[in-house]
Amino acid sequence: MMRITTIAAAAAMSLGLAGAALAHDVEEGKGRLGKVNFANSCDTKVQGELQRAVAMLHSFWFSAGEKAFRHVLDDDATCGVAAFGIAAILMNNPLAGQGASPKAAEAAIAAIEQGRRAGAKTQRERDYIEAAAAYYADFAGRPERARQASRAQAFEALAAKYPDDDEAQIFAALYTAGTQAQSDQTFAAYLKAAAVLEKQFVKYPDHPGVAHYLIHSYDAPPIASKGLPAARKYAGIAPDAPHALHMPSHVFTRVGAWQDSVTTNRRSADIAKTDGDGAGAYHAADYMVYAQLQLGRDLDARRVLDEFKSAGGAALPQFAGPYAAVAMPARMALERGDWAAASQLPQQGTQFAFVEAITAFSRALGAARKGDVAAAELDAQMLEAQHKALLEAKNSYWATEVEIQRIAAAAWITKAKGQPDEALRLMRAAADLEDRNEKHIVTPGRVVPARELLGEMLLELKQPAAALKEFEQSQVREPNRLRGYADAAAAADAAGERDKARQHYAKLVELTREADTSLPEVARAKTYLAAK
Amino acid sequence: MRRRAGLVAVALVLLACGAAAVQSDDADDQALLADADYAGGLAALKAGDVATALKRFQSALKRFPEAANLHNELGFSYRKLGQFDKAFEHYKRALAIDPRHRAAHEYIGEAYLLVGDVPSAEKHLAALRSICLLPCAELNDLHKAIEAHRGQAMSR
Numbered sequence: 079m080m081r082i083t084t085i086a087a088a089a090a091m092s093l094g095l096a097g098a099a100l101a102h103d104v105e106e107g108k109g110r111l112g113k114v115n116f117a118n119s120c121d122t123k124v125q126g127e128l129q130r131a132v133a134m135l136h137s138f139w140f141s142a143g144e145k146a147f148r149h150v151l152d153d154d155a156t157c158g159v160a161a162f163g164i165a166a167i168l169m170n171n172p173l174a175g176q177g178a179s180p181k182a183a184e185a186a187i188a189a190i191e192q193g194r195r196a197g198a199k200t201q202r203e204r205d206y207i208e209a210a211a212a213y214y215a216d217f218a219g220r221p222e223r224a225r226q227a228s229r230a231q232a233f234e235a236l237a238a239k240y241p242d243d244d245e246a247q248i249f250a251a252l253y254t255a256g257t258q259a260q261s262d263q264t265f266a267a268y269l270k271a272a273a274v275l276e277k278q279f280v281k282y283p284d285h286p287g288v289a290h291y292l293i294h295s296y297d298a299p300p301i302a303s304k305g306l307p308a309a310r311k312y313a314g315i316a317p318d319a320p321h322a323l324h325m326p327s328h329v330f331t332r333v334g335a336w337q338d339s340v341t342t343n344r345r346s347a348d349i350a351k352t353d354g355d356g357a358g359a360y361h362a363a364d365y366m367v368y369a370q371l372q373l374g375r376d377l378d379a380r381r382v383l384d385e386f387k388s389a390g391g392a393a394l395p396q397f398a399g400p401y402a403a404v405a406m407p408a409r410m411a412l413e414r415g416d417w418a419a420a421s422q423l424p425q426q427g428t429q430f431a432f433v434e435a436i437t438a439f440s441r442a443l444g445a446a447r448k449g450d451v452a453a454a455e456l457d458a459q460m461l462e463a464q465h466k467a468l469l470e471a472k473n474s475y476w477a478t479e480v481e482i483q484r485i486a487a488a489a490w491i492t493k494a495k496g497q498p499d500e501a502l503r504l505m506r507a508a509a510d511l512e513d514r515n516e517k518h519i520v521t522p523g524r525v526v527p528a529r530e531l532l533g534e535m536l537l538e539l540k541q542p543a544a545a546l547k548e549f550e551q552s553q554v555r556e557p558n559r560l561r562g563y564a565d566a567a568a569a570a571d572a573a574g575e576r577d578k579a580r581q582h583y584a585k586l587v588e589l590t591r592e593a594d595t596s597l598p599e600v601a602r603a604k605t606y607l608a609a610k
Numbered sequence: 611m612r613r614r615a616g617l618v619a620v621a622l623v624l625l626a627c628g629a630a631a632v633q634s635d636d637a638d639d640q641a642l643l644a645d646a647d648y649a650g651g652l653a654a655l656k657a658g659d660v661a662t663a664l665k666r667f668q669s670a671l672k673r674f675p676e677a678a679n680l681h682n683e684l685g686f687s688y689r690k691l692g693q694f695d696k697a698f699e700h701y702k703r704a705l706a707i708d709p710r711h712r713a714a715h716e717y718i719g720e721a722y723l724l725v726g727d728v729p730s731a732e733k734h735l736a737a738l739r740s741i742c743l744l745p746c747a748e749l750n751d752l753h754k755a756i757e758a759h760r761g762q763a764m765s766r
Binding site: 174175176177179180218219220221222223462466469472473474475476478484485488504507515516518 | 635636637638639640641642643644645646652672673674675676678679708710712713743744747
């Protein structure tokens with residue numbers, strides 16, 4: 079049974095839609111998706127599916143949502159506003175920047191025409207259709223950023239025209255956030271959206287879009303911690319929306335909330351496995367392993383590796399699977415400084431050069447750090463070939479990522495050959511380059527942060543004060559990492575900064591309260607804190 | 611058991627819809643690579659049909675005015691057609707967008723050689739030297755081209 083809430087009734091009244099069928103908890107029939115109150119004048123018989131479709135749109139469950147909106151139009155040919163939903167879904171993730179494909183744009187424009195012909199019964203509903211249409215205007219003749227700007231402008235106008243329509247406020251906030259440029263480090267668009275959404279979050283704590291878009295609106299390192307309350311809530315609001323299960327862990331990773339990440343990714347991996355979604359399962363597993371390693375739960379991480387060892391991740395066609403399959407064992411070795419294990423990691427033969435590069439880099443780094451220059455150089459040559467292949471494929475982003483690995487590997491080889499100044503020059507260049515290249519969402523973090531490697535090189539070269547500076551800088555970008563604390567504490571101690579060493583060791587001990595192995599770093603931290 | 615139809619079909623939703631970090635560079639790469647005009651332009655270039663390539667790249671430019679790779683291809687196409695002013699314009703735009711674009715440095719350097727401007731070519735050789743850090747094909751190729759140009763000039 080569907081319930082009509084007082085909120086929905088109030089919204090309907092204020093929108094002049096008395097008599098229309100309204101607002102629902104969308105918790106039945108097709109899973110729990112949160113509470114949505116999208117006022118409309120469509121037939122009573124499509125209300126349940128229409129509300130669920132809007133809820134799916136809010137959780138970026140695009141395939142199921144599009145089907146639901148199309149069903150609504152089939153069942154009620156006068157429900158023109160459903161065309162808005164189809165057009166919105168076909169825009170793809172409005173925060174990812176890629177936008178609609180030409181084929182999707184064609185389908186969206188057709189849906190908009192259908193919606194116009196269907197003739198939505200209220201001006202407000204017609205305005206929703208036209209706001210979505212603004213994005214697709216002159217689609218082939220404009221860049222995505224111009225389309226995004228038009229969309230934000232149209233939805234902001236819609237929200238201003240209907241100030242009592244909270245769905246309009248929420249969609250406008252989403253599309254405002256979708257105009258955030260990487261170059262704007264004040265995050266003006268994000269914060270403008272967040273200001274709207276925070277108010278809506280108070281009113282609608284169980285609305286999937288509000289919680290979801292709040293997380294996205296704080297998805298930048300300096301403001302990520304503000305997204306934690308919404309991130310912790312979202313999976314509970316829409317536990318049957320795939321995106322709601324895993325997506326919050328991107329924020330958990332940004333702020334180093336490792337237990338939250340383990341919990342949500344365990345659930346996400348299990349559900350993905352049940353559903354036969356191999357790439358999704360591997361992707362969640364990699365995030366889980368990364369979090370477990372930060373907590374010092376090596377046995378748990380090992381169990382996940384064993385669980386996924388023979389599941390064929392390396393051969394999956396979607397790169398999230400192979401990436402995770404290759405990254406997980408590399409993390410196990412590199413996070414623990416097990417250079418021998420790193421140097422022996424087997425190539426898994428995936429079809430992606432940037433995935434294969436993870437193994438080549440780990441092997442080269444491992445070999446160089448244990449002094450086997452010849453072996454390291456062989457793997458470095460492989461990195462060079464992979465870098466070249468990515469450049470030729472015009473895959474600039476991943477070419478840069480592999481270039482960072484290539485330079486870092488060369489730095490440690492150079493150090494192993496006894497040229498410390500040149501080694502430092504290369505390692506610093508790799509760290510600086512990595513700082514300029516945002517990490518990809520496929521990964522919770524690079525298999526080892528380049529700036530941490532720079533700090534380790536400085537520490538080995540007896541420059542602990544300089545090393546400490548690099549470790550602390552790395553912690554800003556990659557917070558709450560076990561190895562980051564251990565390295566920083568060691569550098570601080572060697573530099574004679576005892577208070578700082580104690581601070582870093584204390585954080586390490588706190589982080590590893592429930593560690594399942596006796597890591598030497600943890601034992602050292604406890605001894606240090608007890609002795610001083 | 612709750613029904614989860616459609617989940618398999620959205621195998622990559624977790625990724626495609628992940629918490630994207632402010633319009634990632636990879637998303638830009640992928641959007642350009644998926645563009646029919648850009649792909650058509652690359653195919654035409656490969657087939658030696660520079661005029662068609664230019665037309666397709668110009669069409670793609672309406673959608674991707676900030677793509678360094680596209681400007682580099684436009685620069686290359688104009689260079690092949692002997693329209694050096696246009697070639698330089700696009701190479702410079704590519705390098706303004708991505709100052710580390712190795713191919714653009716190499717090709718603009720080679721274009722400068724074609725118009726006899728060796729000092730400008732050398733500036734891009736120096737830029738490549740500082741960008742590559744390690745041996746790289748673009749640096750080697752431009753270096754060879756400059757040496758060859760000098761050799762030809764001396765033999766004249």
